[in-house]
Amino acid sequence: MACAIELGVAELARTRFAISPLSETVACLQQLAGRGRQEVTLPWLRWAEDELARAPLELPWTWPLIVSDRPNWPEFLVPAPRGAGPSIEDDLAALRRTTAGQVRASLGRVFGAGLAGTTAELAARPAAGLRAIAAELRAAHDRLVAPHWPRIRATLDADVAHRARVLAAAAAKSCSTACTRTCTGATAGCC
Template sequence: MSVEIRLSAAEVARVRFAVSPLAETVLGVRAALGHGGHAVHRGWVREARPVLAAEPELPLLRALVGGCLPSFLFPAPRVRLPALDDELAELRATPHAVYATECATALGARSAARLPDPSCALSRITGALRRCHDRLIAPHWGRMRAVLDADVSKRALVLIDGGVEGLFAGLHGDIAWREGELLVHGRRRPEASPCTVEACGHGLVLLPSVFGWPDVLVDQSPVTAATIRYPAHGVGLLWEQPPPTPGGLEAVMGPTRAALLTALAEPLTTPALATRLGVTPSAVSQHLGALRNAGLVSTQRLGRGALHLRTERATVLLGP
């Protein structure tokens, strides 16, 4: 179904980005259960399934994420990077009427009737998602956040250069922008009558996603801000294993700097390095500064970005 999101001029001014650990947990569980997801996550899914099989609330989670996803599982983040506990508290505080309506809409009245009472279910759901995050997502969150942060940085530059129109034009092939309206999936099914979503004065939150990849997900019944979850750039690199670094060099300069030098056999940007190594762009910049001062990395500025490459001295240091 195509979705039309109507934005007033004031709401366009409130378009912002955020990263949601709760959303990645829900979508990760969904992928591990074989609903949605993509082959790019196959290795992670293979490791996650036996862990998820031991979750005591697995039947409840399976019922919630096996089809359409209830909107209350995805509260719109109030800040750019909310704490998971804050998101879980907001989920737990979902009004019972909203819970019942969303479950009936997403799952059908008969399936929703088999779910626990809201006061019990919301506590059980939040506890289960907390455990799933700790066991399935947290071990990889550093690399995941680096991918998501790098995507936000890239989109911010597009917004500076091309404005809101340029931002939406490059966000995803299923998203089209026309004055005051966003049409999601309309290019794929132009003949379909769109579902209309009103931002109701709260604006729009754009959330890059790892486990939503390669799809675009829209909250069709937002309580506050409208949200669009789109595939983060660079997800294909997320599960790649970095090449080994010489043990002696790693002991002298530390694992991150040794890994940076190994990766810089080819020219790479700071966001690309952050994605590949699973650290934040600011951490990469600090390490690059030290390596540059030691004559081991050269940097070429390209507009607002830069390309980094290891020097001949660094190549000799790494050895054959």
Template sequence: MAELALPAGDLARIRFAVSPMWQVVSSFRLLRAGTADRVHRRWLDQVRPRAAAAGLDRGWLAELIPPAGSYAPDFLTPAPATPAPTLEQELAALTAAPADRVRADLDHLRHHQGPPGPRARALHADPPAALPRLAQEIRAYWESALAPYWPRIRALLDADVFHRTRQLARHGTGRTLNTLHPQISWDGRTLHLARRSRTLAGHTPGTGLLLVPTAFKGPGLSTRISPPDPPQLAYRARAVGDLWQPRGRTAAATAAVLGRARALLLAELDTPATTTELAHRTGLSPAHVSQNLTALRDAGFVTAHRTGRSVLYARTAVAEAVLDAGR
């Protein structure tokens, strides 16, 4: 049982944050596990071939992020400075990590995982030179594995934070902490985390506590204690089992506004796809698909994400709202 004392000053600074880097680390853990996952099967089936083709399964991240259940370096998940930082803001914090902290995390990783690979050794030898190269790979992974799905993932995380903050307003800190995760219990002074082997001691008093929902975590709880940053607790977001469920076909009312072809393409983008894939699914010609995707992108209904030689198109939050209204 690990314990984290939270005096009044820390309780006053408890906050939630949606962190892109926590999604990077937890999703890459899942990708590395190499096993089937009932909740994320649709995502894994699409992303694994792309990650392998881009060499992401044997790059920097593969040396730094072990499969689920093992330690990952804390510098990969810097404390979010705002409730919803962008990936670039978090990468800026990552590349600015002090060299001694990076080396200490890598030493801890070696203790758990054994001899490091060549990239981890290069990072240990010269963090300021190697961290930008790591950040470049993270951007490539994000564009291929997470950006096309981000509106859906972000909606799930925002819904979790909305639920928790409303609960905090109605019932107070105790109820919120005691219902956050089965491993967490709060006695009014101390946060108790069951089945935790890593100590939570050493945090800087008065820095508060960061609660971070994640879409890709398993049933366990992840912690990051890295003074002088506030402690972070990353937990599985509510309703994650519904994340990849098909949203259903678009209604005739939506087609009447957008046109049949564009409404059909938006419906088919329940999962991101290329122009060729959309042409095959819809029976429209590739040229017709391309023309309509350009119009939808200009209107803010779809985004384009380059992965290798292909371009994936994905629905935006605007498109999701329009389709939901049409249904």
């Protein structure tokens, strides 16, 4: 599905592509739950399902947040990376730094007033809940993502490079067209 996003020069200047091990871990867990499965990941899914059949992961805090009848999950689970390639430790530290207000607001946006179980406990005690979630996500990453991270990372790096080239080419073309229309013949330095 194609998506068009209009950005001004200031927004485009702040745009960054980043790879997040935590985001990939959450995406992998969702695929294990049957959401967003893609044919390219089926070999990994078979491996991960066998791995979990051998020794299940306990995710009582995380699972209800990412596998529900809701179309999305609380955004604090995947904080925006500060750099282009943070480590899982960087991502988990950012998750644990989420403020109580941010946790409660995000839970409210996703679940409304109907909080129950660990989700209600997370709203009541965000710091403790975030520590538990970070520990669960670390365990999931170590078991399910880390063994495949070099291959996943190489694929993501290639995808980011491709998307950056496409964006740069499209932006340059769009910028050149806009400059040609608004400048008096000279396009250099317009954008």
